[in-house]
Amino acid sequence: RKEVEQDPGPFNVPEGATVAFNCTYSNSASQSFFWYRQDCRKEPKLLMSVYSSGNEDGRFTAQLNRASQYISLLIRDSKLSDSATYLCVVSGMDSSYKLIFGSGTRLLVRP
Amino acid sequence: DGGITQSPKYLFRKEGQNVTLSCEQNLNHDAMYWYRQDPGQGLRLIYYSQIVNDFQKGDIAEGYSVSREKKESFPLTVTSAQKNPTAFYLCASSMGRGEYSYEQYFGPGTRLTVT
Numbered sequence: 546r547k548e549v550e551q552d553p554g555p556f557n558v559p560e561g562a563t564v565a566f567n568c569t570y571s572n573s574a575s576q577s578f579f580w581y582r583q584d585c586r587k588e589p590k591l592l593m594s595v596y597s598s599g600n601e602d603g604r605f606t607a608q609l610n611r612a613s614q615y616i617s618l619l620i621r622d623s624k625l626s627d628s629a630t631y632l633c634v635v636s637g638m639d640s641s642y643k644l645i646f647g648s649g650t651r652l653l654v655r656p
Numbered sequence: 657d658g659g660i661t662q663s664p665k666y667l668f669r670k671e672g673q674n675v676t677l678s679c680e681q682n683l684n685h686d687a688m689y690w691y692r693q694d695p696g697q698g699l700r701l702i703y704y705s706q707i708v709n710d711f712q713k714g715d716i717a718e719g720y721s722v723s724r725e726k727k728e729s730f731p732l733t734v735t736s737a738q739k740n741p742t743a744f745y746l747c748a749s750s751m752g753r754g755e756y757s758y759e760q761y762f763g764p765g766t767r768l769t770v771t
Contacts, residue, residue: 577758588762636758648698
């Protein structure tokens with residue numbers, strides 16, 4: 546089983562739609578959780594950090610369910626510019642500051 | 657502007673040659689990381705360093721080497737022993753201490769093609 550699992554998609558949605566991505570992680574000891582956004586052939590960029598049960602930033606809402614070991618990302622009122630791959634990222638299990646990256650979920654927002 | 661720079665953006669090499677990828681940061685971050693990304697796949701950790709003059713192997717260190725002589729710099733050498741070196745290489749850094757110790761910030765990457 547992969548340490549961080551995501552549905553690869555693609556999710557193809559019209560502009561204005563609400564879309565949600567889920568991610569599951571295998572180790573209950575993980576403490577820090579993130580969503581990164583990666584555009585085609587570019588570097589990943591930090592979208593949101595999820596340090597408690599969840600947080601919201603404008604159109605983006607991230608939620609964490611520790612009991613079920615999953616993290617979600619909700620995007621409301623999708624824009625064309627939201628088209629990208631969204632990476633679910635979880636902190637490692639040892640004392641280092643390593644991160645474990647999911648393979649990503651691809652989002653395509655159409656006009 | 658604070659950030660992470662990687663050079664060059666594109667690099668072409670012949671098989672059998674060693675090549676060194678540059679990574680510099682001016683964010684005053686303690687920790688630095690090297691990842692490899694292959695088409696359609698996630699990031700895989702090659703090496704990481706939490707402090708100057710110290711570094712550890714990641715999940716796929718074979719065929720790679722690093723040094724961390726300065727806080728700002730973490731160069732990666734892809735040796736001829738690396739069987740499939742063609743990939744997108746990403747350098748990242750994080751504070752490595754305090755509340756935001758895990759948040760990693762990435763450089764623009766280097767695309768290496770070996771023929």
